[in-house]
Amino acid sequence: MINTKINFCGVDFKNPIVTASGTFGFGMEYNQIVPIEEYGGFGAKGLTRYPREGNKPPRIAETPSGILNSVGLQNPGVEYFAENIMPVLSDYDTNVIANMSGNTVEEYCEMAQILSDTDVSLIEMNISCPNVKHGGLAFGTDSKVVNELTKEVKKYCKKPLVVKLSPNVTSIAEIAKAAEDGGADALSLINTLLGMKIDINTRRPVLKNNTGGLSGPAVKPVAVRMICEVHNAVNLPIIGMGGVMNGADVIEMMLAGASLVALGTGLFAKPDLIIQVKQEIEEYMQKNNIDNINTLIGAAVMN
Ligand SMILES: Cc1cc2nc3c(=O)[nH]c(=O)nc-3n(C[C@H](O)[C@H](O)[C@H](O)COP(=O)(O)O)c2cc1C
Secondary structure (H helix, E strand, O other), rough: OOEEOOOEEEEEOOOOOEEOOOOOOOOOOHHHHHOOOHEEEEEEEOOOOOOOOOOOOOOEEOHHHHHHHHEOOEEHHHHHHHHHHHHHHHHOEEEEEEEEEOOHHHHHHHHHHHHHHOOOOEEEEEEEEEEEEEEEOEEHHHHHHHHHHHHHHOOOOOOOEEEOOOOOOOOOHHHHHHHHHHHOOEEEEEEEEEEOEEOOOOOEEOOOEEEEEEHHHHHHHHHHHHHHHHHHOOOOOOOEOOOOOOHHHHHHHHHHHOEEEEEOOHHHHHHOHHHHHHHHHHHHHHHHHOOOOHHHHHOOOOO
16 A cells, blocks of 8 residues: 655645646636546635736747746636635535735735635745835845745734745745745745747747746756755745656655645646656556655755
């Protein structure tokens, strides 16, 4: 018998596979392809305090081994989610990880309070958002801001708080430490890497928004390196993500230090990827005589 169960911040996950926010909607469309209960949990679409229409198209562009997106957090708002979507999702035997993005500290706090009164298992705080009171610089790029934001949100958050780190920083370990000191219960990484694609004929960026976030296999080595650095710097459990395309990628991220691993852009290429991933993990465990998946977490040996 092999054990793939993970206890993450006191919450039981039947397996370590979740989904990355923004790549899985609220689960219902994918549920028609593969039951969402196959997942240990899933990351729901990013929510904002009020409904948002998102950016103008084109907002997705293909790149070598990845995509650039500037969807711009299109969503129905946190209150709509709490009142209309979460009650439906509560009936499923899987964990829902809510994801929230704010423009101000106050917005994050209000969302944490609203989401705390729902059945979500974890609240993930996306800090790759512009801080409108500080010239639009992303919250997640300044360790002092991350520390203060986390401290403030923790006052209102009654569920485990997962701070989702931006890779667009000089020292991810320093930001991780700031979140830990601020009281974060867990961390998730990586969010997308800021990029741009220019059409050489029109001489204009392909995305209407000019820039977008890079995701997919192209970012995986960056993700693995950052998970490893963060795992060594803090004592918090990690949700790893960035370019996972198969079971081997999940194992790699767990060895780097992730306790849970998210499928994201990979689902756009293969919506039923979870089935293959679970099978490959089981095969790897059997082949290597591993009976408990928890033993893989952070087990990579540095040269
Ligand atoms: C279309 C799209 C939308 C996304 N929306 C969000 C979001 O709302 N909140 C968030 O924290 N991350 C969002 N992300 C980032 C992903 O959750 C994930 O961190 C990133 O894509 C890396 O994983 P991947 O390479 O497996 O996709 C989005 C990514 C994509 C591709």
